Amino acid sequence: xxxxxxxxxxxxxxxxxxxxxxxxxxxxxxxxxxxxxxxxxxxxxxxxxxxxxxxxxxxxxxxxxxxxxxxxxxxxxxxxxxxxxxxxxxxxxxxxxxxxxxxxxxxxxxxxxxxxxxxxxxxxxxxxxxxxxxxxxxxxxxxxxxxxxxxxxxxxxxxxxxxxxxxxxxxxxxxxxxxxxxxxxxxxxxxxxxxxxxxxxxxxxxxxxxxxxxxxxxxx
Amino acid sequence: xxxxxxxxxxxxxxxxxxxxxxxxxxxxxxxxxxxxxxxxxxxxxxxxxxxxxxxxxxxxxxxxxxxxxxxxxxxxxxxxxxxxxxxxxxxxxxxxxxxxxxxxxxxxxxxxxxxxxxxxxxxxxxxxxxxxxxxxxxxxxxxxxxxxxxxxxxxxxxxxxxxxxxxxxxxxxxxxxxxxxxxxxxxxxxxxxxxxxxxxxxxxxxxxxxxxxxxxxxxx
Numbered sequence: 001x002x003x004x005x006x007x008x009x010x011x012x013x014x015x016x017x018x019x020x021x022x023x024x025x026x027x028x029x030x031x032x033x034x035x036x037x038x039x040x041x042x043x044x045x046x047x048x049x050x051x052x053x054x055x056x057x058x059x060x061x062x063x064x065x066x067x068x069x070x071x072x073x074x075x076x077x078x079x080x081x082x083x084x085x086x087x088x089x090x091x092x093x094x095x096x097x098x099x100x101x102x103x104x105x106x107x108x109x110x111x112x113x114x115x116x117x118x119x120x121x122x123x124x125x126x127x128x129x130x131x132x133x134x135x136x137x138x139x140x141x142x143x144x145x146x147x148x149x150x151x152x153x154x155x156x157x158x159x160x161x162x163x164x165x166x167x168x169x170x171x172x173x174x175x176x177x178x179x180x181x182x183x184x185x186x187x188x189x190x191x192x193x194x195x196x197x198x199x200x201x202x203x204x205x206x207x208x209x210x211x212x213x214x215x216x217x218x219x220x
Numbered sequence: 221x222x223x224x225x226x227x228x229x230x231x232x233x234x235x236x237x238x239x240x241x242x243x244x245x246x247x248x249x250x251x252x253x254x255x256x257x258x259x260x261x262x263x264x265x266x267x268x269x270x271x272x273x274x275x276x277x278x279x280x281x282x283x284x285x286x287x288x289x290x291x292x293x294x295x296x297x298x299x300x301x302x303x304x305x306x307x308x309x310x311x312x313x314x315x316x317x318x319x320x321x322x323x324x325x326x327x328x329x330x331x332x333x334x335x336x337x338x339x340x341x342x343x344x345x346x347x348x349x350x351x352x353x354x355x356x357x358x359x360x361x362x363x364x365x366x367x368x369x370x371x372x373x374x375x376x377x378x379x380x381x382x383x384x385x386x387x388x389x390x391x392x393x394x395x396x397x398x399x400x401x402x403x404x405x406x407x408x409x410x411x412x413x414x415x416x417x418x419x420x421x422x423x424x425x426x427x428x429x430x431x432x433x434x435x436x437x438x439x440x
Contacts, residue, residue, distance in 0.1 A: 054374075055367060066314050067377075073293070073328070074320035081313050093301050094286050100294035108293070112332040121359065126342075126352065139341065147275060154274075157287075 007032045010052065010060040012039045013215035014183050016111055016176040017072035018059040022215075023172045024076055026206035028083045032061075036217055039116065073107055076169055088169045099163045102148065102170035106177045110144030114180075141181050142188050148174070149191040158193065160200050167201060175201050183212050227252045230272065230280040230288075232259045233435035234403050236331055236396040237292035238279040243392045244296055246426035248303045252281075256437055259336065292396075293327055296389055308389045319383045322368065322390035326397045330364030334400075361401050362408050368394070369411040378413065380420050387421060395421050403432050 009025070009032045011018040025032055037043045037058055044056035053060040053068050061069045061078075069075050080088050089096050112118070114137050122128040122136065152158045162170035178198050181188065201207040212218060229245070229252045231238040245252055257263045257278055264276035273280045273288050281289045281298075289295050300308050309316050332338070334357050342348035342356065372378045382390035398418050401408065421427040432438060 055371065063314075067318070069314075069317045069321065071321035071324040071328070073324050074317045077320055078313055078317040081316065093298055094283075094289075096301065097289045097294045097298040098287070100297055101289065101291035104291040104293050108291070108328045108332055112328055113338065117363075118333065121356075126356070127347070132346065136341075136346070143337075151275065 004064060007064065008062045009034045010037050010049065010058060010062070011035065011215075012037055012058055013217040014180065014212040015039070015058050016180040017107075019176045019179055019210050019212060020072045020107075020172050021059045021061060021075055021079075022210035023175070023206050024079050024088060024169075026209055027086060027088065027167060027204075028079060030079070030083060034216075038217065073103070076103075076172070080169070086166070088167065088172070090163060090168065095157070095163060098157060099168045099170045102151075102162050103173040105148055105151075106144065106173040110140055110177055111180075113140040137184060138186055141177070141186050144177065145181075145188045145191050145194055149194050152197070153193040158197075160197070162197055167204065167207075171197065171201050171207075174198065175207055179210075179212055225284060227284070228282045229254045230257050230269065230278060230282070231255065231435075232257055232278055233437040234400065234432040235259070235278050236400040237327075239396045239399055239430050239432060240292045240327075240392050241279045241281060241295055241299075242430035243395070243426050244299050244308060244389075246429055247306060247308065247387060247424075248299060250299070250303060254436075258437065293323070296323075296392070300389070306386070308387065308392070310383060310388065315377070315383060318377060319388045319390045322371075322382050323393040325368055325371075326364065326393040330360055330397055331400075333360040357404060358406055361397070361406050364397065365401075365408045365411050365414055369414050372417070373413040378417075380417070382417055387424065387427075391417065391421050391427075394418065395427055399430075399432055 007030075009018070009021060011022070011034050037049050039058070043049055044058065050056065052062070053070060055070060057070050059070075059072060059075065061075045069078060076088070089099055119133060123133060128136065152162060157163055159165045161167050162174060174194065175198055178194070202211075227250075229238070229241060231242070231254050257269050259278070263269055264278065270276065272282070273290060275290060277290050279290075279292060279295065281295045289298060296308070309319055339353060343353060348356070372382060377383055379385045381387050382394060394414065395418055398414070422431075
């Protein structure tokens with residue numbers, strides 16, 4: 001049964017990009033109807049979802065009466081503009097740039113390398129096996145998080161969160177990477193600033209509730 | 221000789237992310253001092269640049285008296301907020317989301333897979349050679365541009381440009397991919413809508429002037 005007035009979030013339990021939207025919605029106190037699209041069963045290619053988003057990409061966010069939105073960063077910026085409070089970006093332009101840059105380091109420099117279509121190519125067409133795929137995953141999680149650790153730990157703008165004392169889009173994107181690393185049982189050592197910030201975030205209901213392992217469809 | 225009052229753009233001739241900033245600055249009529257960091261000589265790891273940006277990443281954009289900015293999307297959003305005219309994002313929130321999603325498809329789904337550090341890993345540690353690296357490049361350029369073609373060609377919001385009748389961040393990011401594909405001599409077939417939009421963009425001085433082959437350091 002669907003509620004025609006509510007926005008819909010097409011989602012799957014373990015995707016990093018969907019996690020980001022779940023956290024932002026929760027921080028802003030926005031309700032949505034979440035609809036599962038089972039990537040492991042290929043439901044993104046079935047007519048029901050193709051009619052909504054021919055790209056087959058998650059998350060897809062739909063406000064009633066409007067075209068479906070894709071791409072987690074575009075959706076996050078939309079939610080911030082449409083529902084400015086509580087703010088997930090600072091007001092100062094230079095601080096906004098810092099927050100967006102941290103977010104991009106996670107979502108553009110790190111995450112795209114470990115997504116399913118890359119795995120499919122490397123295993124199916126480039127001779128990778130489970131072990132070399134795992135080495136590849138570890139390499140990019142480690143490189144991304146280690147670079148961010150160096151940056152955060154040396155910058156006085158870093159606070160309880162990636163930027164100051166309230167959660168921002170930077171924290172959402174950081175935790176979207178560490179949460180998925182946990183799903184894959186990948187641990188990155190010697191990132192104490194990140195470990196501290198992630199623990200601070202995950203003590204908040206909005207982050208804890210978005211944990212992939214707590215979503216419908218996750219392994220018990 | 222440096223002009224202390226002018227913003228500085230640390231750049232290299234062929235990087236896709238630097239191209240985006242060059243176009244945005246030109247469209248907005250903003251002057252900067254461009255400083256070459258020769259990635260092929262490893263200048264990003266030398267003390268002179270490490271003192272400015274320890275990540276060694278390009279582009280790095282510096283406004284006098286402020287911390288260096290990194291990540292092309294964060295810099296583009298900053299330039300748009302700081303210098304709103306001419307606008308590179310529509311005013312309507314849903315249209316902004318569409319433009320940002322197209323940009324992200326290029327910068328997050330496509331570009332990160334073909335950057336030098338990925339090449340270095342695949343060739344140095346995963347047994348790729350020039351031929352399998354080229355197949356990899358072709359795969360992701362083709363997949364990214366073909367998916368975008370399907371989306372743009374079927375959407376009435378597409379105009380002379382990716383969105384409507386003026387250039388936006390979406391066009392900047394699209395052309396940043398096609399310009400680099402050209403540097404690599406990679407042609408993607410059957411993308412007439414994209415070919416038309418890119419030609420429209422490149423007829424504008426701001427795009428033409430940012431062409432990698434026209435930058436200092438490019439091969440003659």
